[in-house]
Amino acid sequence: MLFDLVTIPCLADNYAYLLxxxxxxxxxxxxVPEAAPILAELKTRGWELSQIWLTHHHPDHVQGLAEVLETHQANVIGGKADEHRLPPLDRKVEEGNTITLxxxxxxxxxxxxxxxxHLAFYVPAAKTAFTADSLMALGCGRLFEGTPAQMWESLQKLIALPADTTLCSGHEYTQSNANFALTVDPDNTALISRAKDIKAARxxxxxxxxxxxSTELETNPFLRPADPGIRATLGMPTASDSDVFAEIRKRKDSF
Known part of the structure; x- marks a missing residue:
């Protein structure tokens, strides 16, 4: 199975993807955070869009849609539960549904x-998951609507994917996430090394x-509430994983 995966920077720190x-x-x-860079990439490659998958309703993920649809007659797919606050959808999906590309x-x-x-889209043949603002590089999305327990349940679904899965998240937040991660997991040698690499890349x-x-499982504190070192740093040696996750998220919110 051959495929192309293209990462497109949009706005100040968003990403869109082409598969x-x-x-x-x-x-x-x-x-679809922003139409111009997406349309430019499609034109350069000579590609026509077939489908557009929307992960959630926030403007910085959907606001370029109308302009893209002016030149590409693609089917728009998004969450059934969120249809009341998404742009018009051609197909409404929910967990357990499948799409074919x-x-x-x-x-x-x-x-x-x-x-x-919020939806994520997992493509086994491409070993790729589009996670947007749920699981992010060295982080997870701020809980604007859901609860910590709800987010931890969601992250466990992503943890269960094959370790060689490529994670396509929605923002370039990794350096600030690394700075925070080191405060709750300061002795993690893999994290220390990754933070240096991230700083150099940025x-x-x-x-x-x-x-x-696989890298997130080693270094992302939001996926590692069971880790004894993190629990020791937080002073929560016997708490539930969900409660440790909630404390990590609370600390990140005020970091």
Missing amino acids: RDHDSGKVALID GAMEVQVLDVSGHTVG AKGQPTVPSQL
Whole structure:
């Protein structure tokens, strides 16, 4: 199975993604923060959009949609539970549904927390998950609507994916996430090394996403509430994983 994955910087720190199935030539766009860079990338590559997958309703993930649709007649797919605050959808999906892009099957996951109704799209054949503002590089999305328990439940679905999954998240927040992560997991040698690499990459203007799930499992404190070192730092040796996660999220909110 051959595919192309293209990361497109948008706005100040957003990312959109293009996924193309080689056999069929079908192309999906995941989130639409800003039309101009997406349209430019499509024109440069000579690609026509087939589908647009929306992860959640926030403007910085959907506001470029109308302009993209002016030149690409793509089917817009988004969350059934969120249809009342998303742009008009051609298909409404929920957890357990599948989408097909050419020969590739796409699994829909409910990863509510950042918003209620936030979706992730997992493509096993491409070993890629589009997680937007749920699981992020060295972080997770701020809980604007959901509860810590809800977000921890969502993250466990993503933790269960194969470790070699590529994670396509929605923002370039990794350096600030690394700075925070070191405050709750200061002795993690993998994290210390990653933080140095991130700092060097950002100094050169290089993106830090996508990332690999295996790397997040080693270094992202939001996926590691069971870690004894993190629990010791937080003074929560016997708390539940959900409560430790909630404390990490609370500390990040005020960091």
